Amino acid sequence: MPKGQGNLIAQNRKAGHDFFIEETYEAGIVLKGTEIKSVRAKRVNFKDSFALVRKGEVFIHNMHISPYEQGNRFNHEPTRSRKLLLHKKEIDKLIGATQQQGYSLVPLKMYIKNGVAKVLIGLGKGKKKYDKREDLKQKQMKRDIDRAMKERY
Template sequence: MVARGNQSVIATNRRARHHYEVIDTHEAGVVLAGTEVKSLRLGRASLMEAFATVDDGEVWLRNLHIAEYYHGSWTNHTPRRKRKLLLHRREIRQLEVKVRESGYSLVPLSMYFRDGRVKVELALARGKKKWDKRRALAEREAQREMARGIGWQLKGRRTHARGRRKALDYDPR
């Protein structure tokens, strides 16, 4: 777990920002059993396949994997059960209207402890097309190249020194 201020991150969904364009984010509480909390304190959760749905005015988190607590007994939880998310009624209505529109999904971005309570950062997102993903990757690569070039300029070089002496105006005399 990574501590940031008064919150410590349990799990993140790094692929979500690659596969989805995030429109809006909400923080939601999660209804959990005791052994689930103990397992989360050990950092044993995965958001990779998780998603949220709105059913009968309630938001449910599905496919979230929380590993069974190894000291648990017959009271241990089911790893992939659906879990209720705690949001205000107004927020639930807004999300329900947006999700009914085509192309929107509810995707968990991260799960963390805030003041001892488990919270989920829930994103209202639209799926990216393949060309959107390629464009984002190209933009990220271009930004890296520009940052590298600026770094080389600050060091007094014209380009990087990985065996390219011609590019550095190397004079062997």
């Protein structure tokens, strides 16, 4: 968890399974009207979402924010692209990193910090199938060791 992280809204648990996360960046997110009310109600889903750098700006795609129930005609499209707010130096670093083969920007968490919605994005390198199997083996072995230690004491 980053230092000073506020109220956790949503978390992308699949990201740790599918990617080696090398760096993380905290970004603000541009939301419209009733979207922030849905975010505060924790109606956010990261499934199949990703971030791209286009024309010096970072956008998040396929992040589903459910329509606000009392929003009627003021609601917005649930999976529209949303702009992420980062410093210019961070964006320049991301442009260089994402142009390398196998790297992509993955949203990891969404939270509210000091009344403002933030997204934690990670620079991730995709895992191969054998890497995922190795991780599952390591996890199972750790679980077995913890279980044995618990029974012992």
